[in-house]
Amino acid sequence: MIAIKNLNQFYGGSHTLWDIDMTIRPGSRTCLMGRNGMGKTTLLKCVMGLIPAASGEIGFENRDLRKSAAEARAGMGIGYVPQGREIFSQLTVEENLRMGLFAKRERPADALERVYTTFPVLKQMLRRRGGDLSGGQQQQLAIGRALLLQPRMLILDEPCEGIQPNIVHEIGDLILRLNQEQGLTVLIVEQKLPFVRRVASDFCILDKGRNVAGGAIGELTDEMVKHHLTV
């Protein structure tokens, strides 16, 4: 689904991503892991075109994403929920959702109805301001907004950050459901090991901007955790 080859990225003179090779299998739920500051968000931003890569390839379904403008990538089938969710706090839930529809040709009502079926809570809160929602509800709103364009792949940057444990469990259920029932491929940056072991099918670890380990989630060893993930 995504094939990254030899990707390098710099912030000014600081070399942040080093020769990254990474494959995301279609239909997988891949967790991108690593301690703080290791380059996970930077890698996602390169995939979405929000920052430029210096060299390398990012293939999505055999097309080179680096040749596509950032605003075209959502329309190509990649939904992205950034770290911190980026909900418009002064806009209502409905207005936030409509912001996700700008590139959609289909009638907005149909797309919105699909999201309300997945997230009934959003339908009950259409007139509430985004900023008044709980962290878990904001995360559902952000995921709902990304799903409006019916992506084939969903990228989530730390979806459980600042969210109560019972809602974290619900987000895990949602990811499993979207993957298993709708075939959505999911790439998640996540640090919480129990969540990763429950939700992921595959993992990949970044350490100091390099891809140091990866594979099926059953292959994630205590040794790897100790070496690359424990703070």
Ligand SMILES: Nc1ncnc2c1ncn2[C@@H]1O[C@H](COP(=O)(O)OP(=O)(O)OP(=O)(O)O)[C@@H](O)[C@H]1O
């Ligand atoms: N806009 C920026 N300008 C300069 N350096 C940056 C910028 N954004 C991130 N960095 C640096 O790049 C490195 C990788 O950061 P990145 O946010 O990708 O890490 P991360 O693994 O996502 O960490 P976290 O878990 O804290 O979000 C860090 O050293 C960070 O300080």
